[in-house]
Amino acid sequence: MNFPNIYTLFRERVEQFSSRDDERARDVFYFRRGEAWEGVSWERFGEETHDFASALLARGLTRGAAVCILMGNVTAWPVADIATVSAGGVGVGLYPTNSAEQCRYIIEHADAEFVLVDTAAQLEKILSVRAELPRVKAFIVLDAEAAREACADVVVGYQDFLREGRAARSRFAPLLRERAEGALPDDTAIMVYTSGTTGKPKGACLSHRYIINSVESLRATIPIYDTDTSFSYLPYCHVAERISGLYNRLYAGASAYFVDDLTKLSRYMLEVRPTVFASLPRFFEKIHARVVADLEQLTVEKRSHFHDALDKGREIIRLRQDGRKIPDELQSDYEQNALPALSHVKDYFGGRIRLATSGGAPLPAEVAEFFAAAGLPILQAYGLTENICVAFNRPDNYRFGTVGPPMPGCEVEIADDGEIRVRSEMMFSGYYKEPERTAEVMREGWLLTGDLGEIDESGFLKITGRKKELIVLSTGKKVAPALIENMLKEHHLISHALVYGEGRSYLVALLTLNAAEADEYARAHGIEHPSVADLARDERIVQLVSEIVERANRRVSSSESVKKFLILGHDFQAERDELTPTMKLKREVVTKNYWAQLQSLYG
DSSP: OOOSSHHHHHHHHHHHHHSOOSGGGOOSEEEEETTEEEEEOHHHHHHHHHHHHHHHHHTTOOTTOEEEEEOOSOTHHHHHHHHHHHTTOEEEEOOTTOOHHHHHHHHHHTTEEEEEEOSHHHHHHHHTTGGGOTTOOEEEESOHHHHHHHOOTTEEEHHHHHHHHHHHHHHHHHHHHHHHHHOOTTSEEEEEEOOOTTSSOOEEEEEHHHHHHHHHHHHHHSOOOTTOEEEEOSOTTSHHIIIIIIIHHHHHTOEEEEOSOGGGHHHHHHHHOOSEEEEOHHHHHHHHHHHHHHHTTSOHHHHHHHHHHHHHHHHHHHHHHTTOOOOHHHHHHIIIIIHHHHTHHHHTTTSOOOEEEEOSSOOOHHHHHHHHHTTOOEEEEEEETTEEEEEEOBTTBOOTTSOOSBOTTEEEEEOTTSEEEEEESSOOOOBTTOHHHHHHHEETTEEEEEEEEEEOTTSOEEEEEEGGGOEEOTTSOEEOHHHHHHHHHTSTTEEEEEEEOTTSSSEEEEEEEOHHHHHHHHHHTTOOOSSHHHHHHOHHHHHHHHHHHHHHHTTSOGGGSEEEEEEOSSOOOTTTTSBOTTOOBOHHHHHHHTHHHHHHTTO
């Protein structure tokens, strides 16, 4: 580990890039102001971070106390996070979509002394539970007007807070230096709360060692550089964006553009032209659907030329996936004739994209093969809050349907019952205030992930389900529903799938449509419809979904196949507590909410 703690990494990078006057001394962050992008320099990043840290100390931040951040992706997020760690606190992110009660639970459980929010609505949400948060010393709000209107001694505007810190810098410099430079590798730097799919969220304690070792493992697998440009739009409170986004970019010196409106991401893609793009499968599915729909608008000759080129790419990809030699003639034909015809696929990402990654859920095989054949493999990965760097496909060594080989510094094994176990240098330190729950997942240095998986003959890890979600049929057969659910979601038309069958003789499924993909499909095939609910009833869509289900059934045993299904006229919703903030299905809630529909499939 090259750096003993986060602060030393931060200080070195700020000094390094603030003193340079070449192209690589670009601004570290960019945010939207009106119709233009405005930059935040490395020097300003360093000054604001030290001001924020000094203000925390001036207001009495206890060493090891938490600072909760309830904001979207704004430049104040990394400032507050790194400032908190530098001042000897623990940074804790809250999902902007969390309810007041969910926020109250985490703030109280984390023993937070400060809470930072961005908008008046978020401030109102937090102040509604103020009486139940006696430890909180101040609520800091980015919206200056909201701070003034609050008329409360415990509420302070972000800029006023920075001014407090600036005025106190010299007075608290010795204490800040002591806490920042004296942080030990195994001290907790941040806490990341799990999404709570099966109960109350748990606060995973992540040390300086965890963060820096994770970043170094990422750099050995899919390195980014100070010349790279990327977006910041995935939630910082999630471990993936916190580590592989914020801290990975900090280590590399790479710049980030903060997305203020997700509906404009495609437009921003063309403006910013990122070189690195990390996302969830849903975005790549949308791009794929758009490319397919746009192809339908081309002439027959151009469309045929594109598909011929794509077929050559697919042939190469399939040979590579099978470990067979690619004929020199085919490789040459692909590079000289096919790739130029396929190059406009990268234009949907701005044209400069060199690295694209996906996580959080399986990427549909059809989508994965399409982009790989077009010269842009989407690299899938696997990690957990407790250990983010477990497995990752490599640019020159990837396999569809897997999450790649283990990452540097990580060991992976499959237990006798099929559970994935992990041991590494990037292990969490335990769940905050919950030693019993920590002991449940740790065995002699191994993390019991709760996920089921397989490792193929080439060392690639494949996720097959969740151990706690096994369905026991009336025949006694145990089925992992995630296996068939992921197969169903491999088609970009399917948004979510819930497979059910506990105590029954066969499996059934509730399916929802991807609204954007369904709309694109309807447009390309001349299907007129006013809503997704209408599409869910359209006989052509029903027939297509039936074929999707049948294709998935052919890949599994009879007991694992779906005998009946129902297409819902709407998607599952986080507002109804059916999805976690990371869009994972809450199986128990969905089963309860749609009990009548599930039972009707056995009528």
